[in-house]
């Protein structure tokens with residue numbers, strides 16, 4: 001039930017339990033209400049039953065290799081957030097950890113260049129490598145070796161007015177210049193069907209001028225995002241609560257036209273109504289909760305309305321977000337498929353639970 | 363990589379205890395807090411990560427009748443069931459999205 005935002009009645013508890021209300025100044029009812037001891041008397045809360053577990057639902061909206069979008073319904077945010085945190089920080093990938101700088105006469109300091117190189121995503125199946133813990137020896141089982149040697153030179157006999165790329169050889173150093181050096185035949189065979197390379201060829205690492213040179217060896221190891229963000233397998237993994245735009249009373253005529261135009265994300269449409277044209281919420285998922293539609297004051301769309309209509313409009317639009325419905329998006333860096341990441345996150349979570357179970361039964 | 367270590371600080375009464383999880387954080391703490399807060403026998407539950415540099419998470423449980431440890435065990439099983447179900451639903455949803 002959507003309360004009339006003008007009414008004196010305090011919105012009821014059920015409403016506070018289900019929704020975050022987005023007001024012009026600040027949101028209300030942002031806390032999660034799931035303390036059984038407090039709310040069970042009001043009939044608001046049930047313990048977790050098999051029915052509630054079965055009521056959890058997931059629907060995939062976009063399933064591209066590196067871009068996954070799905071809806072999660074009837075799952076508490078603590079669990080959704082745990083999945084997000086695991087995807088970002090606890091799924092292993094391989095990244096360059098040590099750089100042995102042999103020569104660097106470019107303008108970029110060693111440590112800045114090394115840092116940039118560390119952040120380059122490497123297309124390596126992390127399962128094929130073991131963790132290298134502090135103090136462990138470097139072995140072909142836990143380390144991949146890479147090398148890069150680039151020297152910038154003049155192209156003889158070209159017009160000096162041309163751009164750098166045409167005037168010089170190797171003026172731009174890209175991630176594709178990082179080359180894998182197999183350590184031993186065993187490693188070479190293990191990675192034979194997909195030799196380690198940067199995910200993207202054309203990540204610009206630095207620029208040089210003639211006679212400058214960079215030359216280095218690199219070691220890549222397996223790690224997780226908790227240790228360093230370069231190991232994170234995602235560009236973003238995020239979720240947001242489903243936006244709901246409630247037109248409590250119909251918005252008609254010119255007001256409807258103005259409201260449709262006011263929304264920067266084109267959420268509203270105009271439909272022909274019985275008496276007049278009316279505003280309908282056509283694309284609620286576009287909504288970013290910018291609050292432009294409920295903003296009053298200088299420069300807002302309501303300025304163009306007569307004074308008496310403004311009050312009416314203020315009461316008519318209520319923005320809420322559903323606390324039990326989230327839109328989750330996982331954008332992979334290209335090392336692992338987005339869908340794999342989500343399933344792996346579940347496995348890691350289950351593993352944590354298993355560890356806890358074991359610790360509790362001793 | 364780093365595995366969970368559990369330390370139990372039991373009050374004189376077995377209904378009240380603080381569980382100290384080493385190598386865990388909000389990722390496990392918050393879902394556990396949620397499941398426990400929905401447990402009919404729990405009168406208080408809360409978790410905290412006392413310091414961000416220390417890989418430790420504290421979970422405080424006070425119950426009405428059962429030992430805190432048993433209630434945590436029940437909650438762990440509930441959470442496991444939830445996650446297994448949810449994983450199954452994720453797999454189904456992915457399969458469905460592939461077909462259509």
Ligand code: SF4
Nearest residue numbers: 263287288290291293
């Ligand atoms: S909050 Fe912003 S994006 Fe959402 S409907 Fe209102 S104006 Fe449009």
